[in-house]
Amino acid sequence: LTIRLLILFLPGILCSLIVARLTTHRDLRLADHLIPSLIYGFLVFVIYSFLAWIWNPAVGEAFRFPEYHLKPEQQTPAAAVSTVAIVLALFISFFLALVVSALRNHKVLNRFARGLRVTRKFGDRDVWSYIMNSDEVGWLVVRDRDAGLYYVGRLSAYSDEESVRELVLRDTEVYDNETGLKRYDAGTVYFSFPFEGLIVELYPTGRAHE
Numbered sequence: 001l002t003i004r005l006l007i008l009f010l011p012g013i014l015c016s017l018i019v020a021r022l023t024t025h026r027d028l029r030l031a032d033h034l035i036p037s038l039i040y041g042f043l044v045f046v047i048y049s050f051l052a053w054i055w056n057p058a059v060g061e062a063f064r065f066p067e068y069h070l071k072p073e074q075q076t077p078a079a080a081v082s083t084v085a086i087v088l089a090l091f092i093s094f095f096l097a098l099v100v101s102a103l104r105n106h107k108v109l110n111r112f113a114r115g116l117r118v119t120r121k122f123g124d125r126d127v128w129s130y131i132m133n134s135d136e137v138g139w140l141v142v143r144d145r146d147a148g149l150y151y152v153g154r155l156s157a158y159s160d161e162e163s164v165r166e167l168v169l170r171d172t173e174v175y176d177n178e179t180g181l182k183r184y185d186a187g188t189v190y191f192s193f194p195f196e197g198l199i200v201e202l203y204p205t206g207r208a209h210e
Helices: 002-022 030-054 057-063 083-105 108-115 127-132
Strands: 139-144 149-158 164-176 182-194 199-203
Touching (some): 002 030, 030 083, 083 108, 139 164
Antiparallel strands (some): 139 149, 164 182
8 A cells, every 4th residue: 555655646756856956945854845746746647637538548548547545445456556657647747847847947927926016026045046047147256355356257157055155157367356457367267155255246248347
């Protein structure tokens, strides 16, 4: 019984894990996957049932996901969990996870609600993620006050950890913070610093130091 229930919940669990992997969020505990897994699992089998309904009845019986009873004595051979149905449900959960991840990453719900003036929330976990995910961000200036330098480069990658921020700039040029004179070309530069450690300036277009 436990194995059968696990198989039935597997599509929702898989979908929840993929969405967690592809989206930005705070650290999740195992319990935080429970409700999303149930919701995704429900959606998977709704989609599955719809596809089975429109399937050709002549060949659709092999893809039928049967009614399931919790009590073993209520099980019949026809009610056995179909391996083909489980595999198809897993495929559906994978593509559902991609769709949900795209909707969350592009903040579709928040954009729709902001358009209706329902909310001002932008959907990202914090302002740092919101700015770094913006299509308008082009060049960055990272000022290191302790070293007396600032770095001008194009944003290549970033992290969203709460304690330590990480940045990767490409096409980077290094300048003196006092005189503004160029020191050297650095190419690709990796930064790792506490949240309040450096000053980051954003420039949507053009070269930041011009």
